[in-house]
Amino acid sequence: MLMDFVSNGRNVTLLSPRRMGKTGLIFRLFDEMSTKQSDVQCIYLDIFATDSLESFVKVLASAVSSVFSQNTKIGRQFLDYLKHLRPLISYDPISGVPQISVTYQTENEKEQTLKGILDFIDSRGVKVLLAIDEFQQIREYKNVCFEALLRGYIQMMKNTNFIFCGSKRKMMLDMFSNPRSPFYSSTVIFPLDSVNKESYKSFITALFAKDSRTIDDDAVEYILDWTRLHTFYTQSLCNMIYSEGSSHITMKEVDSAIAMILKLNEPIFFQYRELLTSGQWQYLEAVAKEGVITQPTAGKFLMKYKIGTPANSRRLLSSLLDKELILSTTTQEGTSYRVYDVFMEKWMGR
């Protein structure tokens, strides 16, 4: 389906909680594009580590120069183009890889550089698919108008389509579905759900079978429920089971792998405990014990875990949401909350 949107020239917003498989999916899509639509040039940007227009331009320029290799016509044109800009590129003395820096430019020049690079890729006579991962990061930029600036440039592009990818749901939705935001309504929003359980079951069973190993049906079922079908956790647990080496996997092997994983992750959980107030920690523990909560201010919940007033509960919940230690999920039935990290939830809930 994602492939269809992209082939039809739609811009897409790809959305899911962390570690669900967004980045993996982008690369799968790129692979598929390279066989089915090899005329499209795919470019991937991860802007997680950027904090300004300047660093965005840097990441963009590096991504473009690595896609269009110096041995191709477009690659050479790009380097020539960069040379026209003010003190911008130097070469790594050892590897010869161009190092892009925009330090000495004025704000206005930086904007022109961004526009220039986007114009450049848009006017090479090839279709381009540009995926920007961790897109919510642009809300952290010092240049407050960056969002509007980028939107303005993107709107002018004729041959380039975009995938905007991110895990901070609230912020991403505000960017793409709030009428006051520059990117409002400019994309198809594509929430990445967990894999269908039956397909995931056959996938796991087949992987073990490939290595002439068998796994009981109830064991696979248990793994998927325990990890809430969340890709990263499912994969980690299966890896642990796999590395323990049994040729026939039953619930016993699953239990022992779970114990091992929780043990290995313990130092991380302890570290979180250091960073949180005791109130926050107890709140997180309460949510872990409940598994999922839908009414954080209900008297029963407040009383059971000695949380205090509804206002106190809201305050703790909001601080833990900000820290991405609690995940909120909104459906037609309402909003529910759970501990973000599945392993942490299970460890705390014990």
Ligand SMILES: Nc1ncnc2c1ncn2[C@@H]1O[C@H](COP(=O)(O)OP(=O)(O)OP(=O)(O)O)[C@@H](O)[C@H]1O
């Ligand atoms: N289709 C898939 N089937 C099985 N495992 C997958 C699949 N896609 C991704 N994974 C695994 O799930 C984990 C998370 O994937 P990925 O890094 O793509 O998630 P993400 O949503 O980009 O996470 P983040 O928000 O933290 O960047 C990885 O360990 C990856 O190997």
Ligand SMILES: [Mg+2]
């Ligand atoms: Mg990712």
